Amino acid sequence: MASQKFNIVVIGQNNRLQYEALLFAASLRHCSPGFDGKLYVATPNPGPRWKQNPSLQNEDVRKALSQLDAEILPFDNHVFGESYPHGNKIEALLALPEGEPFVFFDSDTLITGDLTSVPFDFDRPGASLKVDGTWPKPTLYGPGFEGIWSALYHRFGLDFDSSIDDSQPKEHWKRFLYFNAGYFFYKCPRQFGERFLDYAKTIRDEEIPELTGQNLDPWLDQAALPLVIHSFGGGRDALPDGLLDGSVSCHYRLFPLLYARESDRVIEVLETVSAPNKVKKVLKAYDPMKRLIFQGKGHKIREMFDQNALPGREQAIRKAIKAKGLWLR
Incomplete structure (x- = not known):
């Protein structure tokens, strides 16, 4: 699976992310010269969901990215935007080539090893396990972790029990599937992005009683991501330990x-x-x-x-x- 061709996408826009994206590209070319997929730097188009133009306009940055064989990929914000910039990583997926395996990385990442050595199985999605128990935060009068997560799984018709890590004690946050959205991967960005967008929008907009009192800014993407990964048959064991967020990448x-x-x-x-x-x-x-x-x-x-x-x-x-x-x- 490690030799399978895939694309990479990071976000670049008119703020520090453009410089982080440039560093990402430089580190990829230096540390993984054998990578032969496309590197996309996705940039949001101006539109009604932004007060100012968020797109990557700096000509020096664009030229340097081009010299590193990175392709600027504009995309539109239909749901998120300035109110929730983390949503860029969701909506950008819909602009990627359909049916081509992808790995998304947060822009504040360096590639530090040979990315082509990572044994991705793009049929089984995964994401970063470099995560703390940032969400949810059960309130004094409940529900607890299990009540909150089970409500979300049931809302989307997913099997909750198969997502649980029985080696962890009851009501410990690690018992429940939870990822950092710093990287994730799958065989098709459109399928993944459409479901990610649907789940995130539903969690944000519906009145789900178990979520009363829970802060979804900035945690909305990380609340939806485990559900998306589980729905496509992925999980905690999608990659060996020590490669991404280890010897091959640093977030x-x-x-x-x-x-x-x-x-x-x-x-x-x-x-x-x-x-x-x-x-x-x-x-x-x-x-x-x-x-x-x-x-x-x-x-x-x-x-x-x-x-x-x-x-x-x-x-x-x-x-x-x-x-x-x-x-x-």
């Missing part, structure tokens, strides 16, 4: 956090792929990258932490960086 999220806690390999890839002048001159236009990568302030953050003994809570890392005036994002 760093924010550059101060990258320097604080990621491996030396990730730092090496970041600084290697950003060094060529055709990339560097574009990235320097984005002040956090200019200061952290090219002016060395990222290493000042790195020196603050022992990467083998990081604080248990991310909030503590953020607080320490902010105290030094280095929280640049």
